Structures are given as structure tokens and as C-alpha cells.
Amino acid sequence: xxxxxxxxxxxxxxxxxxxxxxxxxxxxxxxxxxxxxxxxxxxxxxxxxxxxxxxxxxxxxxxxxxxxxxxxxxxxxxxxxxxxxxxxxxxxxxxxxxxxxxxxxxxxxxxxxxxxxxxxxxxxxxxxxxxxxxxxxxxxxxxxxxxxxxxxxxxxxxxxxxxxxxxxxxxxxxxxxxxxxxxxxxxxxxxxxxxxxxxxxxxxxxxxxxxxxxxxxxxxxxxxxxxxxxxxxxxxxxxxxxxxxxxxxxxxxxxxxxxxxxxxxxxxxxxxxxxxxxxxxxxxxxxxxxxxxxxxxxxxxxxxxxxxx
Amino acid sequence: xxxxxxxxxxxxxxxxxxxxxxxxxxxxxxxxxxxxxxxxxxxxxxxxxxxxxxxxxxxxxxxxxxxxxxxxxxxxxxxxxxxxxxxxxxxxxxxxxxxxxxxxxxxxxxxxxxxxxxxxxxxxxxxxxxxxxxxxxxxxxxxxxxxxxxxxxxxxxxxxxxxxxxxxxxxxxxxxxxxxxxxxxxxxxxxxxxxxxxxxxxxxxxxxxxxxxxxxxxxxxxxxxxxxxxxxxxxxxxxxxxxxxxxxxxxxxxxxxxxxxxxxxxxxxxxxxxxxxxxxxxxxxxxxxxxxxxxxxxxxxxxxxxxxxxxxxxxxxxxxxxxxxxxxxxxxxxxxxxxxxx
Numbered sequence: 001x002x003x004x005x006x007x008x009x010x011x012x013x014x015x016x017x018x019x020x021x022x023x024x025x026x027x028x029x030x031x032x033x034x035x036x037x038x039x040x041x042x043x044x045x046x047x048x049x050x051x052x053x054x055x056x057x058x059x060x061x062x063x064x065x066x067x068x069x070x071x072x073x074x075x076x077x078x079x080x081x082x083x084x085x086x087x088x089x090x091x092x093x094x095x096x097x098x099x100x101x102x103x104x105x106x107x108x109x110x111x112x113x114x115x116x117x118x119x120x121x122x123x124x125x126x127x128x129x130x131x132x133x134x135x136x137x138x139x140x141x142x143x144x145x146x147x148x149x150x151x152x153x154x155x156x157x158x159x160x161x162x163x164x165x166x167x168x169x170x171x172x173x174x175x176x177x178x179x180x181x182x183x184x185x186x187x188x189x190x191x192x193x194x195x196x197x198x199x200x201x202x203x204x205x206x207x208x209x210x211x212x213x214x215x216x217x218x219x220x221x222x223x224x225x226x227x228x229x230x231x232x233x234x235x236x237x238x239x240x241x242x243x244x245x246x247x248x249x250x251x252x253x254x255x256x257x258x259x260x261x262x263x264x265x266x267x268x269x270x271x272x273x274x275x276x277x278x279x280x281x282x283x284x285x286x287x288x289x290x291x292x293x294x295x296x297x298x299x300x301x302x303x304x305x306x307x308x309x
Numbered sequence: 310x311x312x313x314x315x316x317x318x319x320x321x322x323x324x325x326x327x328x329x330x331x332x333x334x335x336x337x338x339x340x341x342x343x344x345x346x347x348x349x350x351x352x353x354x355x356x357x358x359x360x361x362x363x364x365x366x367x368x369x370x371x372x373x374x375x376x377x378x379x380x381x382x383x384x385x386x387x388x389x390x391x392x393x394x395x396x397x398x399x400x401x402x403x404x405x406x407x408x409x410x411x412x413x414x415x416x417x418x419x420x421x422x423x424x425x426x427x428x429x430x431x432x433x434x435x436x437x438x439x440x441x442x443x444x445x446x447x448x449x450x451x452x453x454x455x456x457x458x459x460x461x462x463x464x465x466x467x468x469x470x471x472x473x474x475x476x477x478x479x480x481x482x483x484x485x486x487x488x489x490x491x492x493x494x495x496x497x498x499x500x501x502x503x504x505x506x507x508x509x510x511x512x513x514x515x516x517x518x519x520x521x522x523x524x525x526x527x528x529x530x531x532x533x534x535x536x537x538x539x540x541x542x543x544x545x546x547x548x549x550x551x552x553x554x555x556x557x558x559x560x561x562x563x564x565x566x567x568x569x570x571x572x573x574x575x576x577x578x579x580x581x582x583x584x585x586x587x588x589x590x591x592x593x594x595x596x597x598x599x600x601x602x603x604x605x606x607x608x609x610x611x612x613x614x615x616x617x618x619x620x621x622x623x624x625x626x627x628x629x630x631x632x633x634x635x636x637x638x639x640x641x642x643x644x645x646x647x648x649x650x651x
Contacts, residue, residue: 022425025418029426032415033435035496040438042462043450058465120333127330131323139331146342148549148614150557152579153607154342156586156599157349163590173341180338211326240443242560247587258445265449266569273460276453283446291441295434302437302501303508 040288047277054273070278074099089270095252096263097279103286106256109171109245110238113178117234118227120179125188126219130201140189147182151244159247169251174244184230187304191226229301232294239287257283353600361591369601380598389573390581390602397577400487400562401555404494409547411495412502417532419503420510422518437500444497448564451493455479456567480567483574490575493561502547509543510536552613556606559583578606 042061046054049064072078076094078087128140158173167173196219204214220227242258249255255263261283264276291298353370356363357380365379372378376387415436419429439447454462457478464476479485513536521531537544562575563583571580585599 018423018425025424025426029415029418029428029432032411033432036435036439036500039450039454042454046453046462055460057469058460058462059469120337124331124334127327131327131330133324133327136327136331139335143334146338148553148610149342149346150553150606150610152557152559152582153603153610154346154349156582156596156603157347157352158341158345159586160352160591160596161345161348176337177341180334180342182338185334211323215330236441240445242443242445242564243583247583258443261443261449262445262564265452265564265566271460273453276449280446280449280453283449284442287441287443288438291438292434295437298441299433299437299504302504 040284043277043281047274047281049274049277051272051274058273066274067278070272070274073272073275074278085270089267089272092267092270093264093272093275093279096267097260098252098255099257099260099279099282101253102255102257102260102283105171105249105254106239106258109174109256110235112171112175113238114231114234116175116178117181117184118231121181121184121188121230122220122223122227123215124185125192126215128185128189129192129196130198130219143182143185147186155244155247162248167248169249169254171254173248174238174241178234178238181234184234187230188223188226191223196222229297229304232290232298233301236287236290349600349603351600352596353604355597355600357595357597359592361596365597369597373598373601373605380595386598389576390578392573393576393578393581396487396562396575397556397558397579400490400494400558400575400577401552403487403491404498405548405551405555407491408495408499408502408551409544411499412506415499415503416506416510417536420507421528422515433500433504437504439497440501444560445564447493447497448561451489452480452565452567455489457481480565480572481574486565486572486574490561490565493565494558497561498551502551505547506540506543509540513539549614553610556610556613578602582606 045060045063046058047070048067049060050066050069053064053066054060073086073090074093074097076090078090082090124143128136159168162168162173200218200222201214204218209218240258242262245256246259246262249259261279264279267276354364354366355361356365356368360379368378368380372380372383372386373390374387376384378386380386418424418426419433452461456462456464457476457480459465459468459476463479464473467473468476477485479489517535517539518531521535526534557579558577559579562577563571563580565575566572571584576584582599582602585595585602588594
């Protein structure tokens with residue numbers, strides 16, 4: 001057997017092939033990036049045009065100078081000589097898309113749910129990890145099993161029940177259920193399993209620390225990374241939640257940003273195209289800002305959520 | 310012999326704290342999730358609208374599945390539900406396939422150590438971005454881009470710059486609207502799936518890839534023989550969550566419309582349920598029909614979940630477990646015979 005048969009030949013043009021493939025992949029990635037960013041770019045650009053400009057030509061690629069006009073329209077600050085139709089339309093928009101009210105309502109709901117979700121999920125995960133009791137196994141199995149149940153399945157009964165309790169138009173049915181978040185418990189439990197040594201609990205017991213204090217002052221700070229990731233996701237999910245909020249909140253003064261942005265779709269008779277874009281822009285603005293500040297954590301969190309052994 | 314003090318320490322039980330720590334979850338879950346679920350089940354045997362208190366037995370189920378029942382236009386309700394079920398499947402399938410292919414391709418590229426790809430972090434951040442934006446806003450954005458008349462972006466672009474005569478009715482014709490929903494769903498989710506698959510690939514021992522490379526495998530062989538089999542658990546997870554998510558598909562199909570009425574061409578089962586109960590209190594809504602449809606979704610979800618998990622369970626692991634048990638048995642048998650001493 002000659003040497004040639006034993007040792008493989010160096011691959012032909014290895015370096016050139018790698019460079020070619022890298023370039024091709026890079027171009028595909030650029031295209032996909034454009035696909036993700038162009039709709040957002042168009043959204044922002046069109047929010048800076050007046051409705052009249054967009055009626056003449058709706059495909060604007062460059063920013064206009066009507067952003068303030070649109071903002072004033074949404075705040076019902078029209079010029080003196082505005083037509084009656086414009087005034088009526090502006091009133092309709094300002095009534096349905098009260099952006100400050102929407103931000104406040106969404107912030108209350110998303111903020112409270114986030115706090116409840118992370119605190120009680122950490123607590124449940126801690127209880128299941130640290131204590132050895134008869135029902136801990138079945139309880140955990142139950143939590144994993146119900147993780148899969150879609151919210152849609154029980155929503156008819158949920159809404160009917162809320163009508164009976166007179167909790168329609170109240171934030172309670174949107175905030176309190178956040179205490180029970182099976183998926184977050186699952187995540188926190190796996191986090192504790194890998195990075196929470198139980199010896200610490202023993203040590204704190206020997207030092208005379210009570211069980212609740214151990215959880216609050218020792219375990220919670222140690223779970224900060226998991227809590228931070230889950231807090232971001234809980235906040236975003238609750239800020240974006242249209243389904244549950246729309247079935248509970250009917251009163252105009254209680255509506256949140258997702259409901260408000262969906263209501264502009266109803267203005268098909270006398271739409272103001274520029275203001276439509278502005279409304280969508282305003283509705284995604286806080287989330288996009290949060291995202292670009294915390295993108296590293298969010299991406300890492302998504303990756304963590306996917307790790308299954 | 311343990312001293313009295315030692316015995317006392319051993320007998321301290323912390324079990325009650327365990328129950329206390331998990332109690333809030335179970336109380337709230339029972340009140341806001343389990344009872345509504347049971348109540349939905351009960352409602353599915355009760356009448357609709359003015360008939361809301363009455364017990365009607367399986368009437369709602371026969372209305373939905375067979376088109377026979379008390380509700381006016383039972384045959385239409387059945388047709389609507391079946392259409393919604395079919396459309397749910399079409400919309401799910403049409404977004405899952407391109408999404409998983411695209412995500413898998415990107416995940417393999419991004420984790421390939423040989424490729425020189427600048428700006429990976431930037432690409433990941435941008436590609437995940439659609440997933441974080443409010444779905445209601447995404448629907449409103451796409452309505453403003455793909456509206457039916459020349460007043461909306463894409464039609465205006467086609468008519469002013471490419472000389473098209475009539476606008477394409479993206480939203481009101483069935484297939485363009487469905488394809489648009491599939492596109493939006495893919496747009497929303499491919500970044501998320503990509504990152505999950507990437508973390509799966511990065512969890513694979515890199516020496517396996519090196520060994521395959523040294524043995525002369527090319528990149529497609531490495532993908533099909535090494536990456537894909539080892540990625541199976543995470544692929545199953547993605548498939549199951551996507552299927553269950555597909556059954557819940559609501560925001561985009563419900564809101565991709567102009568006007569106050571949702572599009573029948575895009576109606577999914579979740580929209581069907583929602584439209585039936587969301588008119589107000591029991592005497593003006595179809596809680597019975599909504600409940601029956603919910604229970605059907607529940608059963609489908611449960612079946613899908615268990616079938617997929619059963620088909621894709623880790624066969625090697627099960628075989629290993631069996632082997633371990635057999636070894637243990639043999640060992641115990643030997644112990645009994647007295648052939649082995651510890």
C-alpha cells in the first residue's frame with residue numbers, strides 16, 4: 001500500500017472554497033437582515049408623512065417632515081383652519097388611541113405581572129428543590145404537564161367566571177394569575193438544579209436562619225441571573241398580550257397599547273394613513289428600546305430556554 | 310447508637326415549609342386556570358345566548374361536528390368550524406416548514422467554526438427582533454403595508470413604479486391573505502427558532518465534528534450524520550411547541566383586516582372560539598359553542614403532544630435503562646445465591 005492511499009489528499013482550493021461559502025452566507029444574512037428591518041424602516045418613514053402625501057403616493061422611501069403634524073393630530077391639536085372632517089377624525093383617533101393612558105395601563109399590568117411571576121415562580125421552584133416532601137414529585141409533574149395547556153382552552157370559562165365575579169374592566173384578572181407561571185417555574189427549577197448548592201441551605205440552618213429568611217436573603221440573590229432573564233420575558237409577554245387583555249378590558253379608559261393599536265384597524269372609512277403609521281410606531285417604541293438595550297440578555301435567555309438534555 | 314439529641318435532629322421535618330412555598334402557585338392556579346378549564350367543560354354542555362342556563366347535553370358538540378343542533382344555522386356553524394380547523398393546519402404548516410428550514414440553515418452556518426462570518430451578534434439581534442414586537446402592532450403594520458387599495462404601501466409601489474393596473478387584494482382574497490399570514494408568522498418566529506437550534510448545536514461535543522472532519526466527511530455529511538441526529542431532542546421540542554402554538558394562532562389571523570370584522574379566510578380555531586364568547590356576558594354570547602370548540606382543541610393538543618413525544622422518545626436511552634435494570638436483577642439474584650459478598 002502506497003503512502004498516497006493511506007493519507008488523504010489535501011482538499012482542493014480549501015481556502016478559496018471557505019471564502020466563497022462565507023461570502024455567500026454573509027449575503028444571505030444581509031438579505032434576511034433587510035427583510036427584518038425594511039418593514040420597520042418603512043413604518044418610521046411613513047409616520048413622517050401627512051395623510052395627503054400618502055394618498056398621492058403611499059410608497060415613500062424617504063423621511064418627510066410631517067412627524068409633528070401627525071403627533072399633533074393624535075393629540076387633537078389641529079390648526080385653526082382644519083376642516084370639520086379632520087376635526088372629527090382627530091377626535092376619533094384621540095379617543096381610541098390615547099397613547100399616554102395606554103402606556104400607563106400597559107406599564108401597570110406588565111410591571112405587576114412581572115414582579116408576581118418572578119417572585120412566586122422562584123418561591124415555588126425553591127420549595128420544590130430544597131424540601132423533600134411527599135407531594136413534591138407529583139407537584140412538579142403536574143407543573144410540567146400543565147405547561148403545555150394552551151390559554152385558549154380555558155378562556156371561555158375564564159371570561160364567563162370573571163363576568164360572574166364582576167371583574168370585567170378590572171386589572172385583577174390580568175395581574176393575579178401571573179402568580180402561577182408553570183414555564184417560568186420549570187426554567188427556575190432547572191437553573192437551581194445546576195447552580196444552587198443545597199449545602200448553603202444547610203449552612204444557613206445551622207447558623208440559625210429561618211426558612212423564609214433563607215429564601216429571601218440567600219436564595220433570591222443567588223438566583224438573580226435566572227430572575228433577570230425571566231423578568232424581561234415576562235414583561236415583554238405581558239406588554240404584548242392582546243388576547244387576554246382584549247377579552248377582559250372593554251372600557252375605553254382601561255385599554256392597553258395592543259388593544260389601542262388594534263382599534264385603529266377599524267378606522268377604514270376615514271383613515272389618516274400617516275397617523276396610522278405613527279400609532280403603530282408609538283406602540284412598538286418602548287419594546288424596541290428595551291430590546292436594543294437588553295438584547296444580549298434576551299438572546300442569551302432564548303438560548304438558555306432551548307437547552308434540553 | 311445515636312444519641313437522643315441526634316435522634317431529635319433527625320426527626321425535624323421541613324416538609325411543611327415545602328407545602329407553604331408551593332401553596333401560592335397551586336391556589337392561584339386552581340382559581341384562575343383549573344376552575345375556568347372545568348367550567349369551560351361544563352359550559353360546553355349548556356346552551357347559547359338566551360338559552361345560556363339550560364343543560365343541552367351534547368348539542369354543542371353535535372352542532373360543531375355534525376351540523377345538527379338547536380342553534381340557528383347549525384350546518385353553517387359546522388362548516389365554519391371545519392374551515393377554521395383546516396385553515397389552522399394550513400397556516401401552521403405553511404409557516405412551520407419554511408421557518409424550520411431557514412432556522413436550521415442559519416443555525417448551522419452560525420455555529421460553523423470554519424466559516425468567517427463577521428457581525429454574527431448583530432445578525433442574531435436583528436433576526437430575533439420581530440419576535441419581540443407586539444403581535445397586534447405587527448398585524449397593524451402589515452395591514453398598512455399590504456392593504457387592498459393603492460393607498461397602501463405595496464400596491465402603491467407596484468402601481469406607481471412597476472406599471473401595474475389594478476391593486477392586488479392581498480387581504481380580501483383567500484390565498485394571498487393566507488400566504489401573507491404564513492410569511493408574517495415565519496418573519497416573527499424564525500429568529501427565535503434559530504437561536505434555540507443554535508444553542509442545541511453548540512451543546513453537541515465539538516470533538517464529534519472534528520472527528521467527522523478528520524475522517525473526511527463533507528459539510529452535508531456532517532449535517533445529516535452528526536448534527537441532525539444529535540439535534541433530535543431539541544427538534545422534537547420545537548415541533549411540539551410549534552404545533553401547540555399553531556393551534557393557538559390568534560393575533561395575526563384575527564387582526565389582519567381592515568374594518569371591524571375579522572377575515573373568514575384566515576379564521577383559525579382560536580379565532581372561532583374567541584369570536585363565539587367575546588360578545589359579552591353569557592346571555593349574548595355563544596359560551597356553549599366556544600366551550601365545545603375549546604374542548605376539541607384541548608383533546609387535539611393532548612393527542613399531538615403525546616404522539617410526538619412517543620414517536621421521538623430516545624430509544625437508546627430506553628435500551629440502556631432496560632440493560633441497567635437487567636444487570637441489577639442479575640446482580641441481586643447473585644447476591645441472593647450468596648455468590649457475591651460486598
